[in-house]
Amino acid sequence: MTDRTIAVDYLARVEGEGALTVRIHGRTVEDVQLRIFEPPRFFEAFLRGRGYAEAPDITARICGICPVAYQMSACHAMERAYGVRVDGAIRELRRLLYCGEWIESHALHLYLLHLPDFLGYPDAVRLAKDHPREVADGLALKKVGNALMQLLGGREIHPINVRVGGFYRAPSREELAAFRPQLEAALPLAEATVRLVAGLDFPAVEEDYEFVSLRAEDEYPMNEGAVVSNRGLRISADAFEREFEEFQVPHSHALQSVHRGSGSYLVGPLARYALNRDRLSPRATALAREVGLPESVRNPFQSIVVRAVEILYAVEEALRILDAYVPPPTASVPMPVPDHPVSGCAITEAPRGMLYHRYRVGATGLIEDAKIVAPTSQNQKRIEDDLRHLVERSLDLERAPLTDACERAIRNHDPCISCATHFLSLDLKREGDGA
Amino acid sequence: MTSASRAPSTLRALVVGLGNAQRRDDGVGLVVARSLQAGGDRAPDVVEVSDDLLALLDLWAERPLAIVVDAIRSGRPPGTVVRLEGSATEAIPAVLATSTHGLSLADGVGLGRALGRLPRRLVVYGIEAGDLAVGWGLSAPVERAVPEAVAQIRDELLRSATGSPDRGTPTHA
Numbered sequence: 001m002t003d004r005t006i007a008v009d010y011l012a013r014v015e016g017e018g019a020l021t022v023r024i025h026g027r028t029v030e031d032v033q034l035r036i037f038e039p040p041r042f043f044e045a046f047l048r049g050r051g052y053a054e055a056p057d058i059t060a061r062i063c064g065i066c067p068v069a070y071q072m073s074a075c076h077a078m079e080r081a082y083g084v085r086v087d088g089a090i091r092e093l094r095r096l097l098y099c100g101e102w103i104e105s106h107a108l109h110l111y112l113l114h115l116p117d118f119l120g121y122p123d124a125v126r127l128a129k130d131h132p133r134e135v136a137d138g139l140a141l142k143k144v145g146n147a148l149m150q151l152l153g154g155r156e157i158h159p160i161n162v163r164v165g166g167f168y169r170a171p172s173r174e175e176l177a178a179f180r181p182q183l184e185a186a187l188p189l190a191e192a193t194v195r196l197v198a199g200l201d202f203p204a205v206e207e208d209y210e211f212v213s214l215r216a217e218d219e220y221p222m223n224e225g226a227v228v229s230n231r232g233l234r235i236s237a238d239a240f241e242r243e244f245e246e247f248q249v250p251h252s253h254a255l256q257s258v259h260r261g262s263g264s265y266l267v268g269p270l271a272r273y274a275l276n277r278d279r280l281s282p283r284a285t286a287l288a289r290e291v292g293l294p295e296s297v298r299n300p301f302q303s304i305v306v307r308a309v310e311i312l313y314a315v316e317e318a319l320r321i322l323d324a325y326v327p328p329p330t331a332s333v334p335m336p337v338p339d340h341p342v343s344g345c346a347i348t349e350a351p352r353g354m355l356y357h358r359y360r361v362g363a364t365g366l367i368e369d370a371k372i373v374a375p376t377s378q379n380q381k382r383i384e385d386d387l388r389h390l391v392e393r394s395l396d397l398e399r400a401p402l403t404d405a406c407e408r409a410i411r412n413h414d415p416c417i418s419c420a421t422h423f424l425s426l427d428l429k430r431e432g433d434g435a
Numbered sequence: 436m437t438s439a440s441r442a443p444s445t446l447r448a449l450v451v452g453l454g455n456a457q458r459r460d461d462g463v464g465l466v467v468a469r470s471l472q473a474g475g476d477r478a479p480d481v482v483e484v485s486d487d488l489l490a491l492l493d494l495w496a497e498r499p500l501a502i503v504v505d506a507i508r509s510g511r512p513p514g515t516v517v518r519l520e521g522s523a524t525e526a527i528p529a530v531l532a533t534s535t536h537g538l539s540l541a542d543g544v545g546l547g548r549a550l551g552r553l554p555r556r557l558v559v560y561g562i563e564a565g566d567l568a569v570g571w572g573l574s575a576p577v578e579r580a581v582p583e584a585v586a587q588i589r590d591e592l593l594r595s596a597t598g599s600p601d602r603g604t605p606t607h608a
Contacts, residue, residue, distance in 0.1 A: 108489075125545030132550050139489060139550070146487075 020406060022391055029395075032388045033249075034380060034410070047370040052078050052338065052361045053164050059357070059372065060159065065108065068101040068149065069350030071162045072223055073357040073372075078164045081344025081361055082336055089328035090166040091223070092321050093152060096176075097159070098222045098348075099318040100148030103141060103186070105351035106269075106307045106314075109414045110197065111138025114304050117408045118200040134196065137189050141311060144186040148318060151179055166332030176322045183319050190312040191287060197308045198291035202301040207386060209298060210262060211271035212378075214349055220279040220313055221272060223348050228275055229265065230296070237347045240356055246373060257378040264381040267353025268413060269306040270297050281316035284309050300386055300412040307414075338365030350375050352414055376415040383413050448479040448592055449498045449554065453505040453540060455485055460513070460564035460577045463584075464504040467562070470585045479592055488543040492552040500595045501554035502588055505540060506564040506577075513565030514576035516584045524559045558591060560584055 023031040043062055050058060055074040060067035072094060079086055086094075111134070112124040121127040128135040151171060153159020161168050212233065214225035227235050227243075235243055244265075246255040259265045274296040280288065288309050297306055338361065345358035353375030360369040390409045394402055452468025454461045465483050472481040479502075482494055495501035503524075507517060524544050540559070547553040562584055566574040573581070 123542070125542055125549060128546050128549035135546070136550050139492065139546075142489065143493070146490075 020387070020410070022387070022406070024391070024395065027395055029388050029391045032384045032391065034384050034387065044370045044372055047359075047367045050367050052081070052359065052365050052367055053335070055357075055359065055367065055370070056162050056164060057160070060162075062372075062374075065105050066101055066350045066352065066355075067159060068097050068153065068162075069348060069355045070357075070372075071159065072098060072348040073346050073350075073355045074359075075162065075164050076223060076346030076348060077344045077357040077359050078361075079333075079335075079344070080346055081342040081359060082338075084165060084333055084335060086166055086333050089170070089326060090332065092325065093167060093170060093328075094162075095222050096318055096321045097149060097152040097162070099314040099321070100145045100152065102145070102222075102314040102351050103311055103318075104145030104149060106311045107138050107142035107145060107193075109351075110193065110304055110307050110311070111135055111142070114307075114411055114414070115197070117411060118197075118301075118304070137192065141186055141189050141193065144182050144315075147182060148179070151175065163332055165335050166328070166330075168331060170327050170331040173325060173327060176325050180319070180322060183315055183322065186315045187283075187312075187319070190308070190315045191283065194287045194291060194305065194308040194312055197304045198293065200304065202299055204299075205301060205389075206298045207300060207389065209270065209382070210259060210265040211274045211296075212259070212265045212267050213271040213275045213354060214347060215275055216279070218279070220276050220281075220317070221349050224346075227347060227354070229259075230274055231262070233259075237345050237356070240345065240347065240373075241358070241371075244373075244378070246377070255377055256381045257373065258381060264385050265378065266382045266413075267375050267378050268303075269310055269351075269353075270300070270303050271353060272349060273297060273306045273309065280309070281313050281320070283316055284313040287312060300409065303412050303414075339363060341368075345371075352376060353378065379413050379415060383410055383415065386412070447498070448500040448502065448595055449495055450479045450481045450588065450592075451491060451494070451501060451503045452481070452483045453485075453488075453503060457571065459566040459568055459570050459572065460562075460574055461506045461567055463506050463562045463564065463573055463577050463581065466573065466581055467504045467560070467584050467588070470581065471588060488540065489546070491543045492547050492550065495547070495554040495557070496552040498554040500556045500558070500592070502591065503540065503557070503559045504584065504588070505559065505561055506567075507561030508564055508567075509561070511563045512576070513563050513574060514580035515563040516580055516587060517561040517563070518587070519559040519561065520557065524557055556595070560588060 019035045021031070021033040021035075022029065043059055047055060047058060055078060056071040059070040059074045062070050075086075075094075115134070115138075116123055116127045119127060119131070121130070124135065149159055152161060152167070154161040209230075211230045212227065214221035215228040216225035227233065227237065227240060233243065243260060244257055245260050246257050249256050257265075277285075277288070277295055291305065293302075293305055293309065297303070340363050341361065343358070343360040345356065347354050347356045349355075355375055356371070356373040358371040359367055362368045386409050387406055390405055391402070394405055397405065450468055450471050452464040452466075454464040456462035456465055465485075468481050468483055472478055484490060509517065511517070524541070544553070544557065562577060562580050565576055
């Protein structure tokens with residue numbers, strides 16, 4: 001147990017290390033390398049030899065911002081491995097928990113990390129000095145998300161109430177009903193957020209993304225759905241590793257992902273919105289239309305608007321689930337006693353995009369092999385493509401504004417190195433610089 | 436992780452232990468906080484924070500006194516205890532970025548000030564770190580500094596409770 005937690009918190013703390021190298025020859029951008037320290041790689045090794053039921057709690061430690069995503073992908077993968085289907089109120093509670101994480105994660109990124117870029121501030125503290133009301137609104141939204149995670153998960157940061165098969169304890173109807181005023185208060189804040197960010201100035205950029213996300217039968221995707229793209233892809237999670245390839249790049253110990261045969265692709269809010277806009281809730285749909293958000297947003301800077309729409313969606317969805325909630329007869333579906341080797345995989349929609357987990361579990365229930373593909377790993381190559389295009393457009397900029405522009409371009413995608421982009425080191429090598 | 440020893444009260448002093456116990460001396464703030472928590476009925480409200488520093492804004496707002504204990508790196512000998520109050524707390528960089536998204540204690544203080552969510556008095560006790568490698572347990576000089584830091588903070592809490600003059604200036608100048 002001790003060994004497990006040692007490496008876990010170490011990884012959580014350093015998740016913010018990233019660096020960027022751009023090599024320019026004359027007026028040609030020869031190379032763009034974004035280096036990301038990627039925690040999931042280590043976790044794949046720790047998971048070997050642990051009990052299958054430990055996967056949700058171990059992998060939750062990969063990220064302090066989106067632990068629910070790791071728990072959900074782990075639970076679904078294990079349940080698929082053992083042929084267990086979780087439905088009804090437990091499924092709805094999982095969705096409600098995910099709503100909390102989307103609200104918390106998106107509000108943090110939008111108000112404290114991304115908004116300062118648009119309003120000309122170096123950080124959230126200086127933004128808050130001039131715009132205290134907006135930052136306070138953002139923190140209030142984030143707090144509602146955190147409170148929802150605490151209500152269902154037992155605590156905010158690394159929820160402890162989630163288990164393979166469901167929850168350790170399901171809330172009573174009264175407990176959820178008591179939460180309604182907080183969500184009601186969040187609704188106008190979320191709407192104001194959409195209006196606020198829709199009115200920002202966006203650099204005129206259009207990227208030709210291949211968007212990839214889940215698409216569910218009749219809801220905006222969180223825990224399940226087919227993997228679809230705007231270029232006609234439609235596969236199940238089982239085919240993910242056949243369709244998408246992870247490979248090692250020399251400049252980084254993190255793996256990058258490509259869609260075999262077509263190259264980089266984008267997961268996350270822009271992809272989800274482009275592929276599931278018709279599944280948004282009524283107010284989110286109406287407001288996206290009112291503020292003139294296109295059906296498919298190809299300007300990465302406008303991801304801030306899409307995140308705001310998704311916050312509004314998550315608040316509305318949470319209210320819907322809460323109002324319809326009838327506690328499940330048992331808080332979890334019983335899992336079979338392991339007696340033969342199994343394997344299973346699942347994808348869920350983390351705030352930053354698709355999170356893939358695959359496990360092989362031995363006859364005694366111990367994990368033999370694990371594979372985790374995080375959204376930031378999938379987006380890494382696509383972020384490099386954005387950066388390359390940006391630098392190509394901005395060759396005449398001096399080093400400082402070009403560095404700023406690169407950092408903004410990275411923050412557009414809220415990678416798990418968002419924190420790192422504040423102290424990102426840019427190594428800009430120009431021919432003739434002597435560098 | 437944020438865990439409160441009891442329901443926070445707006446009337447009591449708050450002690451916040453910051454840090455990561457898995458990075459050796461970075462966990463000293465947590466160790467000091469736990470020692471203070473073990474003070475029986477006279478113990479202050481104590482929380483340990485390892486991840487989300489934004490939680491501090493709600494935890495400490497309106498408290499008469501909040502004392503934050505954290506590891507620092509300032510070039511002093513390991514184990515040196517430093518006390519900061521008022522605007523000096525904004526200048527203190529965290530040893531390691533304490534939260535996953537790089538919001539430091541200074542950011543928390545800056546946001547708290549901008550949003551009017553600071554305690555009436557904020558005091559930071561920094562303990563100079565020596566070893567920040569991955570691993571459990573404090574290095575010897577930092578371990579030896581724990582009783583001194585605990586004593587200083589107990590004294591500060593006592594002076595605050597009895598209304599004795601303090602050495603610093605109010606947070607809200």
